[in-house]
Amino acid sequence: MKVTDYIAEILVEHGVTTVFGYQGSSVAHLIDSISQHPNLTFVETRHEQGAAFAANGYALSAGGLSVAVACSGPGGINLISGIADAYYDSLPGLFITGQVSQKEMKTDSDMRQNGFQETDIVSIVSPITKYAVSISEADKIKDELTKAIQAAVSGRPGPVLLDIPHNIQTARICPEKIVKSVKECVSAKPDIDAVIEELENSRRPVFVFGGGIRRIDIEQAALLDRLSIPVVTSYRGKDRIDNCNVCYCGTFGVFGLRCANWAVRYSDCIVCFGSRLDGRQTAGEDLHLYADKKISVIDVDLHELNKFSDDYHKYYIDANDALTAIISRAEGNIRYKKWLSTIKVWEKRYPIVNEYRIFDGVNPNKLLRDISRKSDIDANIAVDVGQNQLWANTSMIIAQSQYLVQSCGLGAMGFALPAAIGAYFARRTQTICITGDGGLQMNIQELQTIKEYKIPIKIVLLNNKSLGLIRDYQNKALNGRHYGSVSGFGSPDYELLAKAYGLKYVKIKDNTYNDVLEEILKDDIPYIVEADISRQSTAYPEPTYGSDIINQSMELSGEELERIKEEAYGCR
Structure with missing residues (x-):
């Protein structure tokens, strides 16, 4: 079997239906194998960046592995914005670049280039991929492809890149004779007793959903309804929950809804599922500065957890597993319903449609x-x-x-x-x-x-x-x-x-x-x-210079802000 035919078969095994890319001599065999496979569609975009972004759109909509291919040199370099986007937004993407045949590749690392369009794409994208490698032997394709795909979809998902020389693509292999050396990952059982206890002692809890939590299913939504705990989201978390769910209170942050920002500001317990809590959400402020509150952050990325101070309770577990465990065990509380109703009153009082004046x-x-x-x-x-x-x-x-x-x-x-x-x-x-x-x-x-x-x-x-x-x-x-x-x-x-x-x-x-x-x-x-749209268009509510997220522009009066505070603290 030709290596590129084998790659096409593996893509189908992993649920891929469409591959995006731009044709070039160093990927002609790969695109030919993909195009001839009865269960794959090859879509030729008009630029490699378009192919990379199309793959990311595919990953976001399909919820699984996406694939983009490009030729060596400028083709691979044009993929970089899409690779970076997949890395920062945790999208499982397999990017495959062609490379010149091995006999044309430079033999001295200090050489700039030997073959036409030869570029060390692996070194360029290594900081923005979970795994990037150049295939040096045809018999390694099974192992490396498996490693790459597993890295892309496991833990915190992200992009991977395989750079495949032209002569490797056209080589013949016997896949059944090649042994995989990849080990399967096992998820840890979530231990969230402390979070349950914090919620039980809370009067004004808030759940924050980020891009690190998968879409909420009907069963989870029903449990959320029973608890009546307000949910705010980052932009990446917005489609993780039905926005018509009674608990949903909008996106928060410097360009978020007022009601969502006030919910975060005046809460006494925040449980954050798969969100980085970056500067666009917090305006660069530590959430602990707002009030004496308990904050738990849940993530599968240990590096993200380690950036938080010891004031935060940190849980290195899958966000959805943790959510299911929490909402299935936590008890509903009449105080939560009053708190949720207060946030909904704010939402109606300051409708987003009226913010554009x-x-x-x-x-x-x-x-x-x-x-x-x-x-x-x-x-x-x-x-x-x-x-x-x-x-x-x-x-x-x-x-x-x-x-x-x-x-x-x-x-x-x-x-x-x-x-x-x-x-x-x-x-x-x-x-x-x-x-x-x-x-x-x-x-x-x-x-x-x-x-x-x-x-x-x-x-x-x-x-x-x-x-x-x-x-x-x-x-x-x-x-x-x-x-x-x-x-x-x-x-x-x-x-x-x-x-x-x-x-x-x-x-x-x-x-x-x-x-x-x-x-x-x-x-x-x-x-x-x-x-x-008017050339004077605004995106209110938006950040107010020298202020925090509770008083966005257009700014509210001191009397209005004091009213909000009194209503929030009235939820006891």
Whole structure:
């Protein structure tokens, strides 16, 4: 059996249905084997970065291993942003790069290059992969492929890379004669007695869900309902729980919902499941500075746990195993219900749709909330980076079977369009791409991929004629000097662009869009839907300079904040 045929077989065994990549002579045999396999689809993107982001979108939607391939040299280097995104957001991705034949490879490490397009991609990506290796012998492919895939999907998931020389790809092997040397990992049984005790003594507990917890199933959701413990999430954790669940209180952080931030601020017990609690969530403050509270952090990444001080209770266990153990043993408490009801009152008092106070053009908070409510119950919703991501995470109501596909740790602009393509091939359900005029242009070439494969993606372009998040920062920090965000930044005519790629085009100019939006979402063809957003767009609530997350802009009065505090501490 040829090595590349063997690789294709192993991918199918691990549930992979689609492989993304860009053709090149050093991967021609691999792509040929993938394309000829009856249970695999090869999708040719228009750039290797697009392939990497598509693979990440596939991983987020499928919930399993994804694969992207690229040629040696520039092809592999173009994968790097996608590899980094998978590393920071814990996505199980297998990236395979071609390499020149071994006889053409340099023999001295101090040599810059010997073969054409020869590049030591393994050394470049080692800091942002869980495992990266160059295959030196054909008979090692079984062992190395198994090691790589196991590393990608086990523990805290992440990307791996196999660099395979051309002559190794074309070699013949007998897989049944090769013995694997990989050991299986065994999960530890969670010991969470102390967490149970803290919850029993708590009056205002909060659960924090991050990207390190898997999606909550129906049984777990029912147990959460019984407990009535409020749940807030990071952006990566937003689709881990049905946003219609009575316990869900929104995303928290510097660009989070006010009610969610107040829940964290005034809680007396926080149990954090698979979240890094980074600066975008805490504004760089230690949560212990807010109040005398018990904080437990649960994670399968020991390095993440070790960064927390000894004031935190740290548990090196699987977040979902811990959640199941906690909610199945903890007792419901009438105090929790009063606390949850108080947070819900705050949510209604300060609705996210009303935070956007510009009446020129479309209200993006309203539009995105309406899209999430009107889209299919199992839709993929891919979101780019910038103000559009902030609007989406505070405004959209993500249902139990919907998937929110986004780049959070790396925060890569240009992610949404190729990621939407990958998400579509993972489940072939309704797929919506939310992007801005900056992000769309970073991987605009993938519109041809949509046309080529007839993918019925609805691209919702929130066009504020600027890089809105940077423009807003420049207003605050640089006296409104908008170099690069407004000055020097521009866009094509998107109606002509849609026509060039054979996509249907609709422009939404104001908030009277309900009928046309429903028609678009029901249609089974790709669209570019351009929403006219004010160039002065804001993403309130947002960070207030010199303040913490409890008083975001637009700032509330001292009397209002004191009222919130009294209501919180009234939950005893």
